[in-house]
Amino acid sequence: MIVGLDIDGVVADFVSPFLQVAEQRLGNGPIQLETITDLSFKEHPYLTEEVVWKCMEEISYDPQFWQKLSPLISPQEWQKLDSLSRKGELVFITHRYERETYDIHQVTCDWLGKHGIGKPVVYFTQESKAKLVDHLGVSLFVDDRHENCQEVAEKTQATVVMPHRLYNQSFNHPRVKRIWNFSELFSYLP
Ligand SMILES: [Mg+2]
Numbered sequence: 152m153i154v155g156l157d158i159d160g161v162v163a164d165f166v167s168p169f170l171q172v173a174e175q176r177l178g179n180g181p182i183q184l185e186t187i188t189d190l191s192f193k194e195h196p197y198l199t200e201e202v203v204w205k206c207m208e209e210i211s212y213d214p215q216f217w218q219k220l221s222p223l224i225s226p227q228e229w230q231k232l233d234s235l236s237r238k239g240e241l242v243f244i245t246h247r248y249e250r251e252t253y254d255i256h257q258v259t260c261d262w263l264g265k266h267g268i269g270k271p272v273v274y275f276t277q278e279s280k281a282k283l284v285d286h287l288g289v290s291l292f293v294d295d296r297h298e299n300c301q302e303v304a305e306k307t308q309a310t311v312v313m314p315h316r317l318y319n320q321s322f323n324h325p326r327v328k329r330i331w332n333f334s335e336l337f338s339y340l341p
Pocket of ligand 1 (some may be wrong): 159160
């Protein structure tokens, strides 16, 4: 059984440092995490899609941003992921941008390695994650972005698990299983 795991917002704390980048750009003081109720930012009082896009572009050229991310899961959970990985049953699937100025693949693998994944396998795509899930034969897919969960649930046979976040709390789908604690993921393994 192959598990396909998203990185940002699932095992790496992306939103808090991203908001710090946005704060610097806007210069309006702190942006409260509680105001991020939707990752499309359509309803946000002052964080516009344009600002978000500019910040995304900025961090995509900054290897340090990715190197400094904090983990969202415990050492025990990393250990369990590592044993899956060693059996060839774990892949990471990310929408992180690849730029010519540095090797985000290496930065990402180093970060995962630092947290205990011996030989991480990471796929980068700017297309639909469902295509990769299908192509790689992933049967358990995990993502915090509900749009990705919905797409994979509707276009593939994979079981789809979504860690609960403020920004995906209002999403419901019959084929997307919400988990409140990362460890619940392991109950979906044989
Ligand atoms: Mg994510």
